[in-house]
Amino acid sequence: MNAPAPVAVVLVAMDDEAAPFLELASDVGEPERVGRAEYRRITLAGRPVVLVRSGIGFVNATAAGAGAILRHGSGVPLISAGSAGGLAKDVAVGDVVLGVRLVNADADARAFGYVLGQVPGMPEAYDADPVLADVVRRAAAAVEVRDPDGSQGPPALREGSIGSGEKFATTDLALRLRADFPGMLAVDMESAALAQLCHNFGSGFVSVRAVSDLCAPDGTEFLTHVDDAALRSAQVVTAAVGLLAS
Numbered sequence: 001m002n003a004p005a006p007v008a009v010v011l012v013a014m015d016d017e018a019a020p021f022l023e024l025a026s027d028v029g030e031p032e033r034v035g036r037a038e039y040r041r042i043t044l045a046g047r048p049v050v051l052v053r054s055g056i057g058f059v060n061a062t063a064a065g066a067g068a069i070l071r072h073g074s075g076v077p078l079i080s081a082g083s084a085g086g087l088a089k090d091v092a093v094g095d096v097v098l099g100v101r102l103v104n105a106d107a108d109a110r111a112f113g114y115v116l117g118q119v120p121g122m123p124e125a126y127d128a129d130p131v132l133a134d135v136v137r138r139a140a141a142a143v144e145v146r147d148p149d150g151s152q153g154p155p156a157l158r159e160g161s162i163g164s165g166e167k168f169a170t171t172d173l174a175l176r177l178r179a180d181f182p183g184m185l186a187v188d189m190e191s192a193a194l195a196q197l198c199h200n201f202g203s204g205f206v207s208v209r210a211v212s213d214l215c216a217p218d219g220t221e222f223l224t225h226v227d228d229a230a231l232r233s234a235q236v237v238t239a240a241v242g243l244l245a246s
Contacts, residue, residue, distance in 0.1 A: 006076055008047075011081070037053065050071075077129060080191040101125050101161040103162070164191050164193060186209060191209065211229060
């Protein structure tokens with residue numbers, strides 16, 4: 001009997017970010033390794049999903065995402081999930097960022113007339129699929145998380161741009177990114193690459209990342225909060241999957 005077609009592919013970079021999805025799933029298939037990526041069929045909110053753990057960075061994410069699209073078709077949307085560094089000054093650890101605009105923060109071809117963040121021949125930035133973004137908004141409003149003070153309620157949902165690059169953003173890089181990309185909410189190392197991939201294939205895409213750190217001088221803050229950030233992202237994505245049309 002053929003497995004049902006997934007309603008979405010959820011792509012995370014690390015095992016820490018995959019773990020809460022496996023805990024929230026009602027059914028978990030055996031992993032399949034292709035290169036560095038690990039693919040699993042799982043059931044989230046009663047819906048069939050493919051969970052992909054890609055490895056960190058543009059190349060690992062793009063390779064894993066391309067593999068998922070070639071396996072399951074360009075009509076299956078891709079959701080980038082997990083943690084991110086908070087960049088905007090009013091973003092807090094624990095906020096969930098809905099990336100409605102994705103920017104390659106490493107791209108700089110201004111010498112040839114392109115804008116900062118634009119890969120030659122590609123858009124200046126990549127917009128999230130509006131239907132997926134609306135589903136995420138509704139899902140975030142329905143999810144309850146526990147804050148450090150013991151209170152419970154929907155997570156703080158921030159909506160705006162996410163930048164991606166191949167460098168872990170600590171203080172010096174964060175200062176430059178704030179100057180180069182005013183208004184950018186958060187940074188990660190995969191989402192913009194996946195957004196470009198989905199643009200090329202015509203696949204729906206959205207990024208849902210929770211803030212694990214505020215681009216601190218070292219990785220201590222990230223290591224302290226990555227598990228909680230991964231869980232918040234997974235809770236919102238799981239609720240969103242339950243709202244997707246079959």
